[in-house]
Amino acid sequence: MCEITIQVNCPYCQSMKVVKNGVKRTGRQNSLCRGCGKQFQYVYQKAGCRPEVKRLVLRMLVRNSGIRDIEKVTGVHRQTVFRWLNQKAGSLQVSPRLEAYTSVQIDEVWTFVGQRKKRKRWLFYAYATETEEVLAWSWGNRNQRTVARLYKQLQALEIGRFCTDDWPAFGKVLPVEKHLVGKTYTRNIEGVNLCLRTRNRRIVRKTACFSKKEQNHYNAIKLICYYRNHHTL
Known part of the structure; x- marks a missing residue:
């Protein structure tokens, strides 16, 4: 036998x-x-109880899959997907790898929460080309105050120069002696903007996809930034 x-x-x-x-x-x-x-x-009887399904859901969240698409493919209820998104994003900490950077590029992209596209949420973020990582970001209106919040997060680092476009708020906040202005200096971060829009439908300029809650919206962006820096979840 x-x-x-x-x-x-x-x-x-x-x-x-x-x-x-x-x-x-x-x-x-x-x-x-x-x-x-x-x-x-x-x-397990339920798909949401399987650890491998949870890992699959998180990978789908950073590869441009919508919540309802994930629910349909994996069999996990969308409220469970939201809970996993917020739990994972809350446990992540995006921090710079180095203490000094030669050059940092700063740019902004707009998103929106809910169906009112007139109420835009602007994402300002700093990108280091030498390590290909997102160093910090700030949410808010497209004004000087939001740029100042981002710059405050970068002050602990030793940065050789800041590269931005010619939007006036950057010149009012960033130190003049380190500030380079022009699209020539922001080509790398423009490519990152395209990557973010590809990875998250909420950032696409013409889209029917949107977040109903700001917490879900911000955590989805945080998850993508962490994934871009570390390439794992």
Whole structure:
């Protein structure tokens, strides 16, 4: 008689130190990982309970998939997708890798929340070409105050020069001796703008996609910036 043995690995830490840990009310076997201490089931009834599905949902969020598209493909309810989005974004911290940068480019893109496109939300952000990372960003109106909030986040860094277009608010906030103005100096960040619009439908200029809540909107952008910097979630 042939006996088939199935090796169960922990879906969280991939440890093989897995033992049985009682039975759920559904009658399904529950398992416990001795490595990380987390419990799991070998087979889940609901898609939202599977760790690999959660990782798939997060990858789809940063690859231009809409909430309802994700719900349709994965079988996870859209409210669960929103909850995962906000939980993941809340746990992430985008911080510069270096203490000094030769050149930083600054630009802005507009988005909107809800169906009123006249109420734009402007995203100002700083991009370092030498490390290809988003250093910091600021939300608000397209005015000097929003630029000042962004510059305050960059003051802890040693930056050789700031490259922007000729929008007047940049010249009023950034130090004159380090400020370079002209589209010639912002070609890299213009490419990042295109990437952001490609990765998130909310930033596309002509789109029917939008966020109903500002928290979901901001966290979706934060998730994309983190993914761009680290290429993993």
